[in-house]
Every structure is written in structure tokens, then in C-alpha cells.
Amino acid sequence: MDEIVAHWLQISATSAWFVTVGVALLQVALLLAVVMTLVAAATWAERKVAGRIQDRLGPTRVGGRFGWLQPVADGLKLLTKEDIIPLNADRILFRIAPYLAFAPAFAVFMAMPFSDGWVAQRLNTAAFFILAVLGLEVFGIILAGYASGSKWSFLGAMREAAQVVSYEVPLTFAALIPILLAGSMDLVAIGEAQRGWFWNWFVFHDPFTFVAFWIFVTCAVAGTNRAPFDLAEAESELVAGFHTEYSGFRWSVFYMGEYAAMAAVSGLGAILFLGGWNGPIPLASILGLTEAVGPWAGFFGHFLGAINFLMKCVSGILFMMALRWTLPRLRIDQILSMCWKYCFPLTALCFVGVTIWMLAFPDGVLGIGHPKTETGEFIVYVVKIMAEH
Amino acid sequence: MDAIAVFFWLLAALAVAGALLVVITPHIVHAAVGLILALSAVAGLFFLAGAEFLGAMQIMIYVGGTVVLLAFGVMLTARLTFVRMRTTADQWVIAILLAAPLATILLQSAWAYGHLKSAQLSLETKATKAEVVSATDLGLALVGVRPQVDGVNGSERQSALDQTTRDGYILPFELVSLHLVVVMVGAAYLARRRME
């Protein structure tokens, strides 16, 4: 895209760098717009879902019958609040901590494909990159807890950091299983390996992957500090944990970061296990909207896939919200023991089980077969040649 | 000044700023933040150099693991307030006396590498498509298979390395796994609470 813009503006090669930077900023702005809309809608959805589960209506006054403009009202209120910094706080760290918690959750969308080939930056280690960057959120938490200068915040932050860091391990292990099945860490390739009908989705591939999917869900909920794992930020426990001393706009930055992280792990789970942009029925290829027919048909086919992906993201977010208002909260020792004594051994067992399943049934149980990926085939070919030597 | 140069200078400035912050500040938590900055910028430099897998590993292991470990260590070894241990002026003098000649020698050798290469290369060898080291190659090498060297890929690149690397890196891989298990057990034992 930068060559097109540079040619259009008739800029020489030596000054073309700011065209590249400008185009990159434009792409980042588009991504941010999509994710911010999702986050704003999620704040409205949270209150509606909470209300419905508790047998009441939720917001109904701002913006008509359904309270559509409630997020706008919330945002305005938070922006106009007084900006308080505690006396004992470390000023610089107090100011940058919310942004350190918010930035990774948005940065992962850079490598997340919304449809076949529709990804901001196609990395061949995309799944690994997303898992690594999601692990950076713990810094915002630690620094916020330390910089607030109060004991509640510090204690809550340490507990929460321990929880997030512990749950990263089974999360990565569970995410490793679809990577194993597809033979590549490239999320576009993983999505392509699940094309077709819904029985090609990795979650239905074998019982071990099915269990691994539910472990992924548990670890994702725990990693984003949502209930029932939200001891560290629960209002009835430690006042508000690490964001006790934050008010107004800074608190809303933490809040946005939490919703963006929820959207990110929902999206990741959708691509890894639930087929990503492939629907239950391959609508695009049935209607003939593929690349082979023509560019516009391909565009509409991919657009249907993107809608599918966003629907899966949103249903993941709604599931997490419903979970929050359904299950009671766990204690910190219960959370950590569940991670190390139950989730982690179970995930390791599933990993071994999947490798054995892949060796025993390389073409699926009923011999139907499933879509192959380029990298997976290359690895199988290389291993075969090495075995012959 | 092409786009790569812009991003390189940005990331290099961040890395150097982080390193200088670590050296200059007497406050340990600020030093940890400086380390986060420096390591994240180094991960960005890895991505810029085309080592994607290594950049993701840098983020996951160093920034997401080692620095969290250091932060926990800082919090666990703190007393009422964080004691600021200032270094005296004579210590700074010794450090500068040590660092300046070292830096000069290293910078000279780095500079000399550039001139060495320019004597051999010309504009014609600049290719349009660069080779890519993908995660597949890395993973296969760690398991003991070197497609590029053994010619499975059909590549013309001849490696000047001997038989030990032709076999891939499976032995170091297994040793490192064992090493990590030993380290986990050892660190957990070393860090136990002393029962007085």
C-alpha cells in the first residue's frame, strides 16, 4: 500500500519513509477503531447481561429503550472526574502503569487474522507472538500496585500477578495443541486447516483437543482476571485491588484494557479451536463467493468470514460475562492450586494424547481426512526423507 | 532514510535510553522499568532483523518471565520503604575508567567489520528477495533435521560447518531441557523459607 500512496503523492524514494510510517499509522488507527467499538459495546453488554441474569433490565434510559448510549455517558462521566494522585504514590510509574496494562491487549490484534489473509501483519509465529504479548499485561498490574503506595493495592497486585503468570503456562500448553495439529504457528494457516464444514474444526478433532479447549477457556478467563477468578480486583475483598487508587480516565484505561484482553483471547480461541472465520457450513464456497470466481466475489466471501469471526469473538465475550454473574468467586489459594494441580497436568496429558492420536489416526478416525496445511505437509515430507537415510 | 532506518533509530534510542536509565537511577523499581524498556526495544530490533521467532521468545522469556521474576524479587526483598543505595562519586570514576576503554575497543572492532565487508561487496550482489529463516526451520533444526544443509529443500546453499551441526541441535535441546528441570528444582529448594 505504501508504494501506491507514494506514487500517488509523487514522492521520491529518499523521503518515502514517512509514507510508510503514515500508512502503518493508518492501519493501526483502523484496527484501534474496530477494537474500541467492540470494547465500548462490551461495556454496554456487560450491564445488560448482568441485569438480565439478575432478573432486571439494566440500562434503559440513555439513548432510547435499550440504553445504547450508556457507554458514552459512562465515558463522559469518567473523563470529567477529578484526577487524584495519592501522596505516597510514585508519580511517574503511577501515570504510565494504566497504559502498560492497556497496550498489550490492543497490540495483539496486529497479528490476529479477521479472515483468510485479512491480517494487519502476517507473522509466521503469530500464535506465539499473541501469547507472548498477552503475558506483558502483568507489568501494568505490578507497577500499578506498587506505584499506588498503599497496602491494599500492593497485596492485590502481587496476588493478581501471581495468578496471571501461573495461568500463562497451561494457556500456552493448551494453545500448543492446535499448533501441533496444523503444523504451523501462522494463524492464517491454522484457520485454513479448519476450512469446510464444522466437523473440521479442531475442537471436534479428537477428545483430547476437546478437553484442551475447555482448559483454554478456563485459563483465558483466569488470565484476564474475570470472575470467578477476580479475587484481586473484587469489590468485596480488597476494596478494588490494584486499581483502588485510580479514578476517572486512568481507571477507564484499565477497564478498556480488560475488555480488549477478553476480546483478544476470545478471538485467539476462535481461531485456534473453533475454526476462526470458517462457519459451521461453508457458505462462501456454496454460494460461489471464492477467489477463483473473481476479486469482488472473493472479497464478499472473505467478508462473510470476517463477520463469522467477529460473531465468535462476541459470543466468547458474552460467555465470559454470563460466567461472571453465575459462578461464585474462588479464593486465591484455590485459584493457584487449580492451576498447578489440575489444569497443568491435565493439559500436559492432553498434549501427549494428541501426539499419540496424530500418530495412530493420521487421516482422522473414520478415514475421512481433514484439510492439510503447507507447513504440515512439508514437515511430514522432511521426516519421511530423513527416515529413509 | 528509509522506513527500516526510522524504526531502527526509534528502537535503538529506546534500548539505549532503557540501559542508561538502569545505570543512572538509584531506585531499584525504576531500574526494573528501564530493563523492561530496553528488553522490549531489543525484541523490536529482533523483529526488524527478520528473526520473528526469536523476537517473540525475547518477549515471552525475558520481558514476560525474567523481568517479572526480578520484580517479584524486588518486592520480596523490600523493607518498609525501598532503600535508595546511592553510588559514591569515586565508584563512578572507577566504572567510567573501566567502561570507556572497553567501549572504545568494541566500537572500533564493530566499525572495522563494516569496512572489511565493503571491500568485498559491490552493488550487484544486493538481491531483491532475502532468505527467510522461518520457525519451521528452527523447529526442525532443534529436533535434529537440517533441510537446508542436507539439501532436502533443494537449496543451493552449502554450509561450511562440519558434521556436528549437520545433525541439527537435538543434543543441546535435550541438555537444555534437563538443565531447566534441574534449575526449577534447585531454585525452588534454594528459595525455601528458612525454618529457624
Add this chain to the structure above:
Amino acid sequence: MPDGEWNESVWLARYGFGVEYEQSRQILTQEIEQSRTYERNHWNMMATMLLAGILSPITVTHYLVVGIILFVCGIVCLVVKRNIIAMLIGVELILNGANINLVAFSSPQLFPLGTAPLLLDGQVFALFVMILAAAEAAVALAIALQFYSRFGTVDVDQGGQLSG
């Protein structure tokens, strides 16, 4: 760095933008060969070289310089700091400086096709360095915790029981 680009950068550094490089290339080479005054002023030459380094495309040398700065900062940190955890931070900086070096020499982007000295092996080496550094940081921190519980402080100057 290829010859043509280096000369172009030196030209830009000396005469700035807006001067036609192609038609004056001979003037520059003549100037360097003939004029003694150009070589006598070392500071001028060093400043020109530095500016040329900033304006030229990114090469291995740039990466090496960043690695060196990190390495030297890490060593100064080890020498100067009294807090044991600050010394560990210095060790991490040293290891990262070395890793930049390895990755730069194994990068396919910084070298023309087929001339990268290390390629895959350099990246595997850097990977092992990362893993071992993390392991070493864990053990060092465990020792630091024991030190703290024994001496009640993280000041390494207080741990002088074995000396003298």
C-alpha cells in the same frame, strides 16, 4: 556496506541535501585523493563518518553498536550497584547485548542474498543463550532471597563474612 552507498552517505553528510550526487562523484573522489587538508582534520573526518553512519541504510555495524552500548551499560551496572537485584539486571543487559550481536550476524535482511555468516545457527545460538539466561536469573534470584533472609538486607557490601 556496499561501496556506492557509503560514498553517497559521506557525500550527503558533507554537502547536505539538494546537491546532485551523480554529477559530482568524481569531485569527491578527487578531493579525497588529492587534498591533504581533508585528512589532517581528524575531528572533521570523524564527524563526517558519524553523520554518514546515521544517514546510510542500516547495516550490521548499527546493530553491533547498539549491542555494545547495552553490554557496556550492563558491565557498569555490575560494577557500580550495591543492590544485588540491580546487579542481576546488569547481567541481563550483558546477555542481551551479546544476543543482539548474534541476531545481527544471522539476519537475512542485513546481508545480501547468501552472504549472512550465521543464518539459522546464529538464531539457535541466541535462543539457547536466552533459555540459559532465564534459568540463571531464577537461580540467582533464589540465592538473593537466601542472602536477604540471612543478612536482612540486599546490600552486597554487607556480605563480607568470608573476607579477611
